[in-house]
Amino acid sequence: MSVQGDGGGNAAKSGYPKVYVKVPASTANLGPGFDALGMALNLYEWIEMGIADRTEIRVYGEQMVGVPTDKSNLIYKVAQLLFDKAGVSHPELDIAMYSDIPLTRGLGSSATAIVGALVAANALIGNKLSSHELFQIASALEKHPDNVGASLFGGLIAAFWDGERAEHIRIVPEDRLDVLVAIPRFELATEKARNVLPVSVTMKDAVFNIGHSSLLVAAFCTGRYDMIRHAMKDALHQPYRAPLIPGMTDILEQAQQHGALGAALSGAGPTLLALVDGKEGRGAELEAFLQGTLARHGIEADTMWLKPCADGAVVLTHFDPNVSLLDNVKGRARV
Numbered sequence: 001m002s003v004q005g006d007g008g009g010n011a012a013k014s015g016y017p018k019v020y021v022k023v024p025a026s027t028a029n030l031g032p033g034f035d036a037l038g039m040a041l042n043l044y045e046w047i048e049m050g051i052a053d054r055t056e057i058r059v060y061g062e063q064m065v066g067v068p069t070d071k072s073n074l075i076y077k078v079a080q081l082l083f084d085k086a087g088v089s090h091p092e093l094d095i096a097m098y099s100d101i102p103l104t105r106g107l108g109s110s111a112t113a114i115v116g117a118l119v120a121a122n123a124l125i126g127n128k129l130s131s132h133e134l135f136q137i138a139s140a141l142e143k144h145p146d147n148v149g150a151s152l153f154g155g156l157i158a159a160f161w162d163g164e165r166a167e168h169i170r171i172v173p174e175d176r177l178d179v180l181v182a183i184p185r186f187e188l189a190t191e192k193a194r195n196v197l198p199v200s201v202t203m204k205d206a207v208f209n210i211g212h213s214s215l216l217v218a219a220f221c222t223g224r225y226d227m228i229r230h231a232m233k234d235a236l237h238q239p240y241r242a243p244l245i246p247g248m249t250d251i252l253e254q255a256q257q258h259g260a261l262g263a264a265l266s267g268a269g270p271t272l273l274a275l276v277d278g279k280e281g282r283g284a285e286l287e288a289f290l291q292g293t294l295a296r297h298g299i300e301a302d303t304m305w306l307k308p309c310a311d312g313a314v315v316l317t318h319f320d321p322n323v324s325l326l327d328n329v330k331g332r333a334r335v
């Protein structure tokens with residue numbers, strides 16, 4: 001039932017179509033937008049899915065090491081959930097996945113997998129569910145709508161999930177916005193980072209975040225990127241998570257002095273994210289500051305320059321079903 005590597009194994013039933021989906025990573029909790037503001041990033045996971053006689057799950061790429069290749073795999077389980085909701089039965093699936101998104105680092109890998117599985121399974125059965133219905137299912141699974149909304153719809157998402165219903169509005173950031181991420185070389189599971197949060201917060205902190213979050217959304221809507229420096233502050237999760245990420249407090253306090261519009265913990269961490277106006281041209285200084293600060297605290301990290309991704313999960317029609325997903329992604333598809 002499992003293969004890891006370059007194999008092109010395929011147990012899909014002949015005559016049944018395969019679908020291919022490309023899903024962007026995301027950063028959640030953008031600044032003050034805890035559980036509410038997410039942004040899609042141009043770092044991706046690709047998923048291949050087909051109906052089969054027996055289940056086979058293939059994972060490709062170094063980011064997928066350790067991901068289960070049996071029916072406990074998240075993508076398999078989410079696909080089955082979608083089939084149940086749609087009233088159809090396809091218990092055996094042929095699935096392959098390749099991802100450039102590091103797991104458990106705060107770049108939304110679990111949301112990407114959930115959204116990718118929903119979009120692929122839905123496409124396999126003729127898109128019986130609407131994207132709004134997929135958003136409801138994804139939000140209920142992830143328990144917050146910001147990562148899943150960004151991966152599903154793309155752009156910057158302002159959203160809520162009240163336990164029963166999720167709603168969102170998508171904003172597309174301007175081209176000049178660059179995103180620098182520093183990805184520490186250690187994992188931090190969302191569950192662990194959530195367990196350090198308080199059960200209740202003060203009215204003062206709640207008001208602080210409402211004001212800053214409102215200003216941040218307004219800044220994006222109006223192109224007032226100068227306001228990001230005032231808006232990117234949080235009192236609801238970052239202070240509590242700081243002890244889990246040595247160097248984080250210095251980065252959040254000083255990134256603006258090194259050319260960032262603002263900085264934040266990405267998702268539940270440990271990745272740190274800085275928003276940059278590409279026109280300002282101080283990227284090298286900021287990158288050195290992030291790396292140097294983490295190194296001073298004994299943290300090895302990889303930096304990456306990303307862009308907001310305007311598109312959410314998309315079904316690809318140009319992949320060749322006769323070659324492996326890896327070859328399709330790497331552009332090595334044979335004719």
Ligand SMILES: Nc1ncnc2c1ncn2[C@@H]1O[C@H](COP(=O)(O)OP(=O)(O)OP(=O)(O)O)[C@@H](O)[C@H]1O
Nearest residue numbers: 074103104105106107108109110113189190267268
């Ligand atoms: N393609 C995938 N297939 C199966 N499971 C996956 C896949 N991608 C992620 N996962 C699961 O999701 C877990 C990571 O989820 P977690 O919420 O802890 O971190 P994250 O989503 O990367 O970060 P954050 O939610 O803070 O942005 C992995 O350990 C793995 O179990």
Ligand SMILES: N[C@@H](CCO)C(=O)O
Nearest residue numbers: 028035144190267268
């Ligand atoms: N909003 C979530 C993002 C991680 O999935 C959290 O911070 O716990």
